[in-house]
Amino acid sequence: MNTRPATPEQSLSGRVAVVTGASSGIGEATAEHLAAMGAQVAVLARRAERLDTLVDRIEKGGGRALALAVDVTDAAAVQSAADRVADEFGDADLLVNNAGVMLPAPIEERAADQWQQQVDLNITGLMNTIGAFTPQLVRAAQERGVADLVNMSSIAAQNIFPNFAVYSGTKAFVTHLSRHLRVELGPKNVRVSALEPGIVGTELQSHVTDEGTLQWLADSKESGIAWLTPEDIADVVGFLAALPPRVNLQQVTIMPTAQPS
Numbered sequence: 001m002n003t004r005p006a007t008p009e010q011s012l013s014g015r016v017a018v019v020t021g022a023s024s025g026i027g028e029a030t031a032e033h034l035a036a037m038g039a040q041v042a043v044l045a046r047r048a049e050r051l052d053t054l055v056d057r058i059e060k061g062g063g064r065a066l067a068l069a070v071d072v073t074d075a076a077a078v079q080s081a082a083d084r085v086a087d088e089f090g091d092a093d094l095l096v097n098n099a100g101v102m103l104p105a106p107i108e109e110r111a112a113d114q115w116q117q118q119v120d121l122n123i124t125g126l127m128n129t130i131g132a133f134t135p136q137l138v139r140a141a142q143e144r145g146v147a148d149l150v151n152m153s154s155i156a157a158q159n160i161f162p163n164f165a166v167y168s169g170t171k172a173f174v175t176h177l178s179r180h181l182r183v184e185l186g187p188k189n190v191r192v193s194a195l196e197p198g199i200v201g202t203e204l205q206s207h208v209t210d211e212g213t214l215q216w217l218a219d220s221k222e223s224g225i226a227w228l229t230p231e232d233i234a235d236v237v238g239f240l241a242a243l244p245p246r247v248n249l250q251q252v253t254i255m256p257t258a259q260p261s
Contacts, residue, residue, distance in 0.1 A: 012241055013038035016089045016140070018082075020072055020129055021099030023050035025202030026152065029230035030096055030237050035063030037238050039094065042066040042085045044078075044129075064089075072099045072125035075132075082132035093140035093147040094241050095133045097126050100152060100170075104163040105210040115166045122170035126151065126177075134185070141189035146245035149185065150237055151178045153194045155253060159261050163213055171196075175251065182250050191248040193240050198255040201227040225258040 017034045021027035022043035028050075035041045035058045043051050043065060051067035058065040066088055068081040085092055100122045103114040130149070141147035156164050157171040178194035185192055199220060208214055221227070233254065240249055 011038045012094070012238070014144075015039040015094055015241070016042070016085065016092045017094040017096065017241075018042045018044065018085060018092045018129075018133060019096045019098060020044045020125075021152075022054065023047040026197075026200060026230045026233045027096070027098040028054055029234040030098065031065065032058060032061075033231070033234035033238050034094070034096075034241070035065060036061065037242070039241075040064045040066075040089045042068055042081070042089065042092070044068045044070045044072065044081055045099070046071050072129050073120045075128040078128045078132045082136065085133075086136060091136035091140040091143075092133050093137060093144055094150070095129065095137060095148070096150045096152070096237055097129055097174075098152045099125055099129075102164075102167050102208065103210075104161070104167055104208060104213045106163050106212070107165055118166050118170050122167070123173055126174060130181070134190075137190050138185070138188050145189060147190045148241050149178075149181065149190060149192045150240060151175075151192070151194050152233075153178070153196045155196050155198045155255065155261075157194075157196055158253070163210055179250065182248065186248065189245065191240075191245075193249055194251045195233065195236060196251065196253045197228055197233055198253075198259045199225065199227045200230060200233060202230055220259070223258075225256050228254065228256050 017039040019027050019031045022031045023045035031041045031043045048069035055065040055067045070077045070081045105111045137147040151174050153174040154171040156168040157175040175194045178192050182192035
């Protein structure tokens with residue numbers, strides 16, 4: 001994992017970060033990186049044991065972290081987690097909405113359970129977290145001069161991939177929502193950014209059951225495309241949070257160099 005020490009100009013000392021989907025992949029790497037940059041980090045996910053291991057690793061590295069086993073589709077549980085963050089760390093001033101699932105399949109298969117799972121986690125879970133933490137972000141921005149809301153979208157929000165219709169639709173929601181929230185929250189010193197990665201090597205691919213998609217992913221590796229790593233995305237999140245308060249990158253597309261679209 002990425003535990004490089006932060007340089008003074010990158011320091012997030014005094015900041016309170018919340019990362020969802022933190023039990024693996026991008027969320028896990030982001031939590032570690034933000035902690036290495038000096039932030040106190042609350043990590044949210046369903047797998048409590050994975051979170052405890054992550055917190056132990058952060059604290060052994062000299063950081064401070066809080067594990068909160070939460071299903072973000074449960075609005076009441078997310079609100080309770082937000083209240084606990086405020087009680088233990090103070091108001092969050094950096095929220096990284098990373099929890100999500102990717103279940104591509106041909107629309108004719110009518111995999112309604114998978115459609116609903118993607119909508120529930122990628123949209124409803126996102127909104128539950130934004131709803132619970134936005135008051136803290138606004139208060140923190142008033143007190144500290146800046147706060148950040150970073151929403152994890154996907155290149156699928158822009159480009160067309162066969163069998164990805166529902167997933168792509170949920171990520172298009174994330175990107176478009178982020179633009180609207182930036183207009184609403186920017187005047188309150190809350191920066192809003194949508195990150196749109198291309199292929200990142202995470203657990204996300206292990207959830208895929210569609211044979212055509214699995215073959216497409218395998219072909220991309222065989223063609224020589226070096227996938228992005230979770231640490232690559234974590235670095236970008238840290239960069240965004242460390243920018244001067246006047247600077248807001250509203251939409252960042254991050255692609256493997258050899259991925260064409």
